[in-house]
Amino acid sequence: MGKINVKDKDVVIPGEILAEGMDNFPGSGTYREGDNIAASIVGLVSIDGRTIKLIPLSGRYIPKKFDTIICKVIDVNMSGWRVDTNSPYSAMLSLKEATSKFIERGADLRQIYDIGDSVVCKVTNVTSQMLVDVSMKGPGLMKLSGGRILGVENNKVPRIIGKQGSMVSMIKDATGCNIVVGQNGLVWINGSPEGEMKAISAIHKIEQESHMSGLTDNIKQFLGSKIENKDGEKN
Amino acid sequence: MTYKERPDGRKFDESRKIEAKVGVIDNADGSASFKIGNTLAYAAVYGPRNLHPRFLQDPSKGILRCNYNMMPFSGSGDRIRPGGSRRSKEISLVTQKALLPVLNLDNYPNSVVDVFIEFPQTEAGSRCAGICAASMALADAGLEMKDLVSAVSVGRVDDQIVVDLDYAEEAYEDGPVADIPIAMMPSYDKITLLQMDGLIQKKDLQKALEMGKKSLKEIHEVQKKALKEKYQGEVK
Amino acid sequence: MDRELRSHIIKLAGSKTRLDGRGFTDYRDVSVETGVLSTAEGSSRVKIGKTEILVGVKVEVMKPYPDAPDKGSIMVGAELLPMSSPNFEQGPPSITAIELARVVDRGIRESKSLDFKGLCIEPGEKVWMIIIDICTINHAGNLFDAASLGVMAALKDMRFPKYEDDKIDYKEKTDKKLEITGTPISVTVLKIGDNFMIDPDIEEEQAVDARLSVATLEDGTLCAMQKGGDTPLSSEEIISMVDLATEKASDLRKHIK
Numbered sequence: 001m002g003k004i005n006v007k008d009k010d011v012v013i014p015g016e017i018l019a020e021g022m023d024n025f026p027g028s029g030t031y032r033e034g035d036n037i038a039a040s041i042v043g044l045v046s047i048d049g050r051t052i053k054l055i056p057l058s059g060r061y062i063p064k065k066f067d068t069i070i071c072k073v074i075d076v077n078m079s080g081w082r083v084d085t086n087s088p089y090s091a092m093l094s095l096k097e098a099t100s101k102f103i104e105r106g107a108d109l110r111q112i113y114d115i116g117d118s119v120v121c122k123v124t125n126v127t128s129q130m131l132v133d134v135s136m137k138g139p140g141l142m143k144l145s146g147g148r149i150l151g152v153e154n155n156k157v158p159r160i161i162g163k164q165g166s167m168v169s170m171i172k173d174a175t176g177c178n179i180v181v182g183q184n185g186l187v188w189i190n191g192s193p194e195g196e197m198k199a200i201s202a203i204h205k206i207e208q209e210s211h212m213s214g215l216t217d218n219i220k221q222f223l224g225s226k227i228e229n230k231d232g233e234k235n
Numbered sequence: 236m237t238y239k240e241r242p243d244g245r246k247f248d249e250s251r252k253i254e255a256k257v258g259v260i261d262n263a264d265g266s267a268s269f270k271i272g273n274t275l276a277y278a279a280v281y282g283p284r285n286l287h288p289r290f291l292q293d294p295s296k297g298i299l300r301c302n303y304n305m306m307p308f309s310g311s312g313d314r315i316r317p318g319g320s321r322r323s324k325e326i327s328l329v330t331q332k333a334l335l336p337v338l339n340l341d342n343y344p345n346s347v348v349d350v351f352i353e354f355p356q357t358e359a360g361s362r363c364a365g366i367c368a369a370s371m372a373l374a375d376a377g378l379e380m381k382d383l384v385s386a387v388s389v390g391r392v393d394d395q396i397v398v399d400l401d402y403a404e405e406a407y408e409d410g411p412v413a414d415i416p417i418a419m420m421p422s423y424d425k426i427t428l429l430q431m432d433g434l435i436q437k438k439d440l441q442k443a444l445e446m447g448k449k450s451l452k453e454i455h456e457v458q459k460k461a462l463k464e465k466y467q468g469e470v471k
Numbered sequence: 472m473d474r475e476l477r478s479h480i481i482k483l484a485g486s487k488t489r490l491d492g493r494g495f496t497d498y499r500d501v502s503v504e505t506g507v508l509s510t511a512e513g514s515s516r517v518k519i520g521k522t523e524i525l526v527g528v529k530v531e532v533m534k535p536y537p538d539a540p541d542k543g544s545i546m547v548g549a550e551l552l553p554m555s556s557p558n559f560e561q562g563p564p565s566i567t568a569i570e571l572a573r574v575v576d577r578g579i580r581e582s583k584s585l586d587f588k589g590l591c592i593e594p595g596e597k598v599w600m601i602i603i604d605i606c607t608i609n610h611a612g613n614l615f616d617a618a619s620l621g622v623m624a625a626l627k628d629m630r631f632p633k634y635e636d637d638k639i640d641y642k643e644k645t646d647k648k649l650e651i652t653g654t655p656i657s658v659t660v661l662k663i664g665d666n667f668m669i670d671p672d673i674e675e676e677q678a679v680d681a682r683l684s685v686a687t688l689e690d691g692t693l694c695a696m697q698k699g700g701d702t703p704l705s706s707e708e709i710i711s712m713v714d715l716a717t718e719k720a721s722d723l724r725k726h727i728k
Contacts, residue, residue: 011466013459014337014374015382015422031381038422040339040379042462057466059377060264060283062342088283088297088346116474129294129344148479148490155377193486208468260609261521262556273509277608279554302561307548307604308511308527311641314602317550318563351554355525355606356510 008047009211011057012039018052027053044211061087061154061184063132067123068141070149070182071134073116076109083119083134086151086184091132093121098136118144118188120180140180147178147190150200152207154185159210160203167206167216174223175199198223238393238410242403250387250399250450251360255367255461257375265376267461269368271387272401273358278368280376282348283340297343301331301350303365309354311402326362333366333386333418333428339379348378359402363387366418366428371458375465384427385454386418389447391435396442398450415440417447421455424448477678481664490675495668496715503620503726505628512644513629517621519670521611523555526621528603528629532639535591535598543590543598547576548605549618555607572605574697575618575657578686579626582694584653592634599631601649612672615684616723619657624727627651655694656724657686658716662704667712669719683709685716689724693717 002021006012018030019037026032029041030052043054063069063085071083071091080094095103098112113119120141121134136142152160161168161181172179175198177191187203189196202223209215241247251272260266263279270276283297291298303326307314330352340348350372352365363386370384389398393410400414413433419426426444435443483489493499499520508514511527535542549572551559559565564572579585590599603625605618626649633643661671662681671679681700687693693713698704704712 011463013383013462014380015420016459017422033381038381040381041377042374042466044466056377058265058375062283088285088343090285118475130346146475146479146482148476193483193488197488197492260554261611262609263554277554281553281557284557302553304552306525306527306550306606307602308508308514308529311510313531313641314529314604317548317604349553351552353552353554353606355527356508358510 004047004052006045006052008045010045011042012045012054013042014039018045023050025051027051029054029056056155058153059155061085063087063089063091063123063126063130063184065123065126067183069121069123069134069184070118070144070180070186070188071121071184072118073113076113076115081109081113083121085132085134086182086186089130089132091121091123091134093119093134093136097124097134100137113143118149120144120182120188144180144188147188148196150187150189150203152185152187152203154183156207156210157181157183157185159215160187160206162216167219170216170220170223171199171202175202238395238407241397243401247395247397248446248449250453251401253454253457255371255457257371257461257465263372263376265372265374265378267368267371267375269364269371269458271360271364271399273356274360274364275354275356276361276364276368277353277355278365278372279351279353280348280369280372280378281351282376283343283346284349286345286347291347292345294344295341297340297346297348299331299335299338299340299348299350301327301334301352301369303327303330303352303362305354305357305361309357311358326365329428329430330362330366330369334369334373334384336425336427337370337380337382337384337420338373339381342379348373348376359400359405360388360416363416363418367454367458371462374462382420382422383455383458384418385421385451385458386416386428387447387450387454388414388416389443389450390414390431390433391439391443396439396446398446413443415443415447417444417451419448419451421451473674473677476674477663480675480678481666484664484666484668489668491672495666496719498670498719498722499672501620501723501726503624505624505728511625512632512641513625513627515621515624515628517617517624519613519617520672521609522613522617523608524614524617524621525606525608526603526618526625527606528601528625530629530631530639531600531602532592532597532634532637533600535595539587540595541591541598542587543600544587545576545580545585545601545603547572547579547603547622549575550604550606551610551614552607556610559607559610570697570699571614571618574615574684574695575605575622577695578619578655578657579622582653582655582686582688584651584655584688585626586650586652589650601626601629610673612676613659613670615659616657616670619655619686620723620726623654623656627727653688654724654727655686655688656720657684657695658719658723659684660712660715662700662702662708662712667715669715683712683716685713685720687717687720689721691717
């Protein structure tokens, strides 16, 4: 009979033996070595039936098809824009994927997106050699004007977004800020100076407490108490 | 001739005092410090990241670059001129070779993972301390690894087999000395770094390696604990 | 320069605040520790916010320069280690590192706070050379102020090693300290739009129009300055920046024992 050496939510280190025997299956972040399943990353144990997988706790963003990410234009060439994806690999935004508007032949592309501009785009293709294509055709895909960009740990992004976007909606409502969360660990925030500071504090709190229980309630309380303070000052 | 007592009173199979910490450099993708006795190593990992110039790129996988560097004030003698030496280049190379066997960079073609190892102060055993810090920093950077890498020096002083030689022992003059830095994948008992200078018999080498393994198990525990300490805070 | 970032910083400045919520004349948390390295004759670790540097002092005995046969000297080096920032590269010192080292060097040298004659062992033959190295651990902005603070702290921490029979015995430190009569402190003032602020973080450094580093002594005497950035400054602006730097220097000086 196989033996599992760990339980849900344990933090494990590469090389650590998670399970012995052939009864269990190695999921992501793990590997089989002889009869054993061992960890191949620093991660959080998640046991799903007979599959043991690890949730990564660190690491850089690597582009994945269908991700919505925030990019910065780093170069303009004949066929479109080269954008930085906050990953080891830059991406290509081609003319025909750049906008739903018609671009005239010979138009000055820097008038559309200039070097240094930040844009929200979707990853449309990633090859085995990590050549990345992005598109800006689709709802919510746009150039970002004003505001500021905050770097967060990309593996915390799902927590910042929350279930069906519940967490980020809550922060937007409480702070009055416009917020776009890119899956590549960049968050765009635009609002009043106080609103922005509050939103940033909330996001940092989510990062720090990302795997603790009761996160939503804690953040709700955190945002709530701040709002009350502010109202209190006004009264 | 016999070697009866170590200058700092340690047992022959006892390493100097060890401290390790993970997440010591905010800018880095992964970082750690590792202190053994008076030798202190910092390691910072940046990457995988874009690699220039292009001819260095490997289209089949990411590459690992290691750089070992002593800060100008880190030696107990004269100031060390900045800019690297033949010695630091060689140690950078063996460090890279010591770490590569555990690392899987297949998913990051054309990119580079940079490991910078810096020493604010040293007193023997620096390459091993650097490797210990680097392997923790690589894990902290979220990279896929088969195991950590732990390292320590073993050897002989006169007629004794010892672990973790200090300066006085390396410079011992009343008998032969051998200094053997080793690095190991602790979960697999596989050696990834082995160097030696000095004189030793084969049977003593065997004994020294066995003594090293025991010490490496302790070092491995310290490394694991430091990594868990950083991340456990986010869970509870 | 980052246009979007700069315009956002200016927008926030309109409400008298900064990216991290600080006021214009607030430093981040500053800490100075000394005696942190066993291999150096003097050392310090300075943290300003998330910026962290180590400073180590080593001494050597050398033949004096022919034009100053009875004077020792100091040398300041700065290593912008690639460990400390994704933007620092390996290789010979960059122009940024050279500027940093020279600005710190001038702040101390020109303040005349160090008695170079006191570093003479045998006129024309042997003098002490004090070599100060600054190494960055984590670069999160404002290395100028961190470095100047760290160097002063490390110099005050320094003890001469034993010198006998033409040899330095680094293992044996004496009680002899450097003679230091003043504490020059450098404060860097930043101009972004029409706003002056101190202690820039990384993002503010990317959006800077002009900066002025000003080293002052306890009594407000200026001992070195360096203007940086691509935008010119008026003389009125320079005077306001000097005022701000002098005022803030006295706060920073409290961190040096």
